[in-house]
Amino acid sequence: MDSKGKVLDQYSARVFKNRKEHVAVKEGENVPVLAANTRTIPGIMSHRGCCYAGCKGVVLAPIKDVAVITHGPIGCGFYSWGTRRNKALTDEEGKNFVEYCLSTDMQESDIVFGGEKKLRKAITEVVEIFDPGMIMICSTCPVGLIGDDIHAIAAEAQEKYGRPVMAFSCEGYKGVSQSGGHHIANNGLVKNVIGKGSAEKKTHSLNILGEYNIGGDGWEIGRVLKRIGYNIVSVMTGDGSYKDIQNAHTADLNLVQCHRSINYIAEMLKTKYGTDWMKVNFIGVESTIQTLRDIAMYFGEQELIDKTEEVIADELAEISEDISFYHSRLKGKTAALYVGGSRAHHYQYLLKDFGVNTILAGYEFAHRDDYEGKDIADSIKEDADSKNIEEITVTADPEKFNLRLTPDQYEELKAKIPLEDYPGMIRDMDDGAVIVDDLNHFETEEFLKLLKPDIFFSGIKDKYVAQKGGTLSRQLHSYDYSGPYAGFKGAVNFGRDITMGIYTPAWGLVSPPWKKIPTLVGTYGGDI
Ligand code: CFM
Numbered sequence: 024m025d026s027k028g029k030v031l032d033q034y035s036a037r038v039f040k041n042r043k044e045h046v047a048v049k050e051g052e053n054v055p056v057l058a059a060n061t062r063t064i065p066g067i068m069s070h071r072g073c074c075y076a077g078c079k080g081v082v083l084a085p086i087k088d089v090a091v092i093t094h095g096p097i098g099c100g101f102y103s104w105g106t107r108r109n110k111a112l113t114d115e116e117g118k119n120f121v122e123y124c125l126s127t128d129m130q131e132s133d134i135v136f137g138g139e140k141k142l143r144k145a146i147t148e149v150v151e152i153f154d155p156g157m158i159m160i161c162s163t164c165p166v167g168l169i170g171d172d173i174h175a176i177a178a179e180a181q182e183k184y185g186r187p188v189m190a191f192s193c194e195g196y197k198g199v200s201q202s203g204g205h206h207i208a209n210n211g212l213v214k215n216v217i218g219k220g221s222a223e224k225k226t227h228s229l230n231i232l233g234e235y236n237i238g239g240d241g242w243e244i245g246r247v248l249k250r251i252g253y254n255i256v257s258v259m260t261g262d263g264s265y266k267d268i269q270n271a272h273t274a275d276l277n278l279v280q281c282h283r284s285i286n287y288i289a290e291m292l293k294t295k296y297g298t299d300w301m302k303v304n305f306i307g308v309e310s311t312i313q314t315l316r317d318i319a320m321y322f323g324e325q326e327l328i329d330k331t332e333e334v335i336a337d338e339l340a341e342i343s344e345d346i347s348f349y350h351s352r353l354k355g356k357t358a359a360l361y362v363g364g365s366r367a368h369h370y371q372y373l374l375k376d377f378g379v380n381t382i383l384a385g386y387e388f389a390h391r392d393d394y395e396g397k398d399i400a401d402s403i404k405e406d407a408d409s410k411n412i413e414e415i416t417v418t419a420d421p422e423k424f425n426l427r428l429t430p431d432q433y434e435e436l437k438a439k440i441p442l443e444d445y446p447g448m449i450r451d452m453d454d455g456a457v458i459v460d461d462l463n464h465f466e467t468e469e470f471l472k473l474l475k476p477d478i479f480f481s482g483i484k485d486k487y488v489a490q491k492g493g494t495l496s497r498q499l500h501s502y503d504y505s506g507p508y509a510g511f512k513g514a515v516n517f518g519r520d521i522t523m524g525i526y527t528p529a530w531g532l533v534s535p536p537w538k539k540i541p542t543l544v545g546t547y548g549g550d551i
Contacts, residue, residue, distance in 0.1 A: 029473060048457055055449065071199075071461065077205045079103055081107075081205060082205055082284060083211075085121065085235050086264060087117070090153055092159070092160050093125065094126075094127045095126065096165065108506070109261050118155060143176060158186065173190040187215065206413075209287035213291045218269070218423060220266070220269030231255060231259070231280065233365070238506015241509075247338065251319075256274040259285060272296045276301060276318070295424065297426040308342070316328075317439075339511070357475075357478075358479075359381070359384070359470065359476040359479045360479075361482075364393055366480075367384045368384070371448075372451075373517055384457075385461075396445065397446070467481070471489060478524065480497050481498065493533040493535060
């Protein structure tokens with residue numbers, strides 16, 4: 024029996040039937056179909072977050088000059104406050120609210136009698152204390168249940184205070200994970216922010232989509248792109264500002280780092296403004312080099328191509344000694360990765376730079392195209408949960424629509440670079456590797472015991488369980504307290520951190536309880 028069988032065989036028949044669709048073992052070049060973006064079985068200890076987390080926590084909160092108000096009980100605001108390490112520097116004469124947690128702090132009486140009054144008061148306080156240029160309101164589960172009309176209040180406040188106030192109905196229960204929240208936030212930015220600015224068009228201009236500046240990743244990416252000579256119009260949304268995002272329609276090209284959280288904006292900007300988008304990956308030395316070459320190829324100017332090669336050579340000269348040292352220490356080690364919807368794939372490239380093989384990888388909330396590739400996206404069947412998330416239709420803007428390439432140029436380039444394409448994670452994985460969607464705590468422990476990776480990359484919810492079992496675990500969401508890990512210099516930080524972690528003697532000294540105390544063996548009846 025393979026590892027999939029050994030782990031899933033322990034489930035009751037009904038749970039087995041569900042989970043077997045979410046786990047696959049790669050066989051040769053075959054790309055298996057994986058069930059994804061479906062409901063977690065109630066009661067199973069999932070690692071997933073909620074719709075509010077995806078909308079407010081992931082996409083909107085990193086926009087530094089927007090005051091984002093959480094309308095709900097204080098826990099929702101508190102647990103999405105400051106834990107994601109999306110860093111932001113205040114722009115000259117700009118404002119920065121990233122460090123704040125703004126919440127209406129709903130109490131029982133507000134749930135019973137309605138929270139609209141409290142929300143109006145919160146907006147007034149925010150205007151009086153912070154005077155932000157833009158306000159966003161994000162709703163939580165009880166707000167949807169009691170029916171507070173946050174959109175009417177936003178419209179009223181916009182009129183009263185003379186500045187954009189936007190509402191997002193991203194109640195936690197919508198959809199099956201944080202993924203629905205990404206979509207809702209994407210819709211709001213396209214409807215109400217992008218295209219409103221009046222900046223002049225710049226040459227060689229880029230938007231970086233799906234880069235959230237965790238541990239400073241975006242700054243490292245920006246440093247390299249600026250060295251080559253690109254103009255970065257906006258970043259969505261790490262260290263981003265609404266003032267820049269308003270001008271995103273003026274960029275020549277959209278780079279998509281995290282496909283899962285922001286593909287909707289990339290697609291809509293193509294339809295509305297004609298901006299091409301390209302999948303990039305700045306995680307890993309080789310993949311950063313490939314990405315820089317792809318961008319240069321998109322613009323197709325010899326001077327830019329030469330400058331790109333010059334910067335690559337220079338950056339490599341600076342890091343290659345460190346990279347080869349860490350490679351010598353890490354070569355042949357194995358890793359398991361379980362992160363949200365992008366990093367479990369992107370980090371496989373960085374690990375390969377150090378000779379580390381990935382033996383298990385999975386996403387919390389990805390859709391089938393993130394596993395199998397964009398070409399299957401149209402065949403994904405909608406279900407009741409996905410229909411619950413609004414799909415907006417955009418059309419070409421009569422004044423701002425502009426195609427950079429002729430259809431022939433586009434087709435020629437598409438054969439060479441990942442224009443509007445994402446081949447998905449599974450294609451890059453080795454024969455025999457395990458792929459798990461919505462991995463839960465039980466499966467985490469069982470797979471770790473069976474596969475014994477040298478390192479398990481995951482998050483705060485499971486890191487300490489793994490470490491108490493003697494497996495080094497590094498958080499790939501927050502990078503624990505380190506970073507950046509992107510680009511050239513980030514790769515060195517990553518190699519250093521992983522080498523330190525693996526070579527600490529601590530793991531040999533850990534004695535998990537089940538090694539000392541006899542485990543009760545027995546059976547319990549009934550079907551779950
Ligand atoms: Fe994209 Fe992200 Fe990720 Fe994500 Fe996230 Fe994140 Fe993530 Mo945590 S946007 S899908 S919802 S790359 S917060 S910065 S690390 S689960 S893999």
